Amino acid sequence: MAKVVAVTGNEAVANALRQVNPDVCGIYPITPQTDMMQRYASFISDGKVDTEAVLVESEHSSMSACIGASAAGGRVVTATSSQGLALMWEMLHIAAGDRLPIIMPVVNRALSAPLNIHGDHSDAMGARDTGWIQIWSENGQEAYDNTIQAFRIGEHMDIRLPVMVCMDGFIISHSIERMEYLDDPEVKNFVGPFKNLYPLLDLDKPKSYGPLILTDLYHEYKRAQHEVMLKTKDVVLEVAKDFEKLSGRKYGLFESYRLEDADIALVILNSAAGTSKDVIDEFRGKGIKAGLLKPRLFRPFPYEEVAEALKNTKAVCVMDRSDSFGGYGPLFMEISSALYQLKQKPALINKIYGLGGRDYLPSHAEEVLQELHEIAQGGKLKIIKEYIGVRE
């Protein structure tokens, strides 16, 4: 029986981790994630989980210890944000290259300088090419659901890759929402026991982890990582189907909101999608066919499916909560790549919004949708990339 609760995103994800009961976790404080893993530390102190924590002296050591623990053979989690994820960057590649299914909630936060503790997506976008699966979450419920599903995805015997579950710092991590928890046995049963693959602790069959590989085989190893990513979409959908049976909540590679007959569309990640949907409803009320696509699986990116979903639109705006300075926003680059394969392409613009926790307001969505509407009506596309909500 599902239990309805009013909790913060951090509390919900900490609870998901408790229900999974991993063998080892790495804990290191960083705003806005701190609150999640300190809750988890209480579960350990109160004997509610079997987990042994490594209370590391940095995020670099946290990911290093997680890699050691995962290679040893068992289920491993940690969580981080912002500078912490940036400090882990070197080790993220190693976790993925060693094919270790570590699960890591990432509470998205801006990167310094200047120092800022609030939510944007610069941290996770900086980890885009590390070989981790990335799943993004609009709200606390999705963060909770995605965390539980992440174990099944990353630990799948055809995949064996680490997974980041992203949610917006403060906006989601610290806001109390109504959501539904699954029962502990349901989660335990859904996730299943951890299956080992080449554990170091199999002392009778010694393994060497982390060899030097030169020009003769490195290229092949990297292709193998690419190929396993290609299989991931199917596993994500298969796990989502099982999860729907359990929870009644449906997940895909992305969410399409009123997109079927849409002329104009926003593509937007995480919490700002919620605000945007309200404004899309208003535009629909005015007779303007607006829709929204909210990516869920960002790595691997479902290019074909996204192109299919947007193929009948006339104008699309990709909203980025991070920037690749001197380039387009990282989400824009993906959507642009996806749409390039279409014969008939919609007009495509890029707005950078909400950096360092700057509020994303319904009025911002209105302005963007109005601009898209004008472009769809045959108006001129004035500028491809632009910052919105900026104080001049």
Added chain:
Amino acid sequence: MATPLTLKELSKKEDLLTHGHRMCSGCGAPTVVKMVLLATEHPVIAANATGCLEVSTCISEYTAWKIPWIHTAFENAAATLSGVETMYRSLKKQGKIDKDVKFIAFGGDGGTYDIGFQSLSGAMERGHDMIYVCYDNGAYMNTGIQRSSATPLGADTTTCPAGSVIPGKLRARKNLTKIMAAHNIPYTAQASPSHWMDLMKKVQKAHSYEGPKFLNIIAPCNRGWRSKTNDSILLSRLAVNTCYWPLYEIENGVTKITSTPKEKLPIADFMKPQGRFKHIFDPGNEWLLTRIQEEVDAEWEKLKYAEKCGC
């Protein structure tokens, strides 16, 4: 039951770092590793920092390690092994594993004194049950002899070259052994492969304690020291007999010198066979040799004093 430290008994034991690795001829590091593993009873899991030892012992698709072994990066052998050890404790607590396992991390001085210092300090403070072994050759040898904080005063390296104005490294070594002892861990020791019995006794003693232990072991590098390939053991003995590398242990906070040279030799005896100190003997650099001798003497006196006061 630990293997008796006699050549007869030790010769019956399997080498856990096997032949076929690609360390340089005359390198001290594999000798150190073999001695450490010979003094270790099975089962044991090792972690390795990036460095000569790591790149030369596990080149895909071969490995020289007959024990479970993990390398992840340069600065984190202690953190990586702390994760392995934590998983072991978790599974043991849950009844999923019943064997007693030992854990040893190996790192060079670059990966230990410098870039891995934070990770090492953290792992020691957290109390993981492991021995961290630093094989100290006094520079970043794997990348081609660059200065580290273990590089001795006056040494010529590629990043502190002995030039016409600056005669090599102008700073003394960091005393890492003492810094590790200051973590109040049960056992810290300094050893040398020239004194193999002393080295292996220290390994056995370290294993007898639960919790974090640190061994600093000198490992001559003929490439970086500019010495003869057959002089590794000779040089590690001279390091001990000149008191450049005193053999001592700090057990539960009590310092003990485990081998005192019969005759304390001048530091020049250790330096002369090494090309990295050649310039020290040039006219005009006498002051530097004097300073080096003074620093060695002062450290040796401090150590004797620490032993005398039981601290």
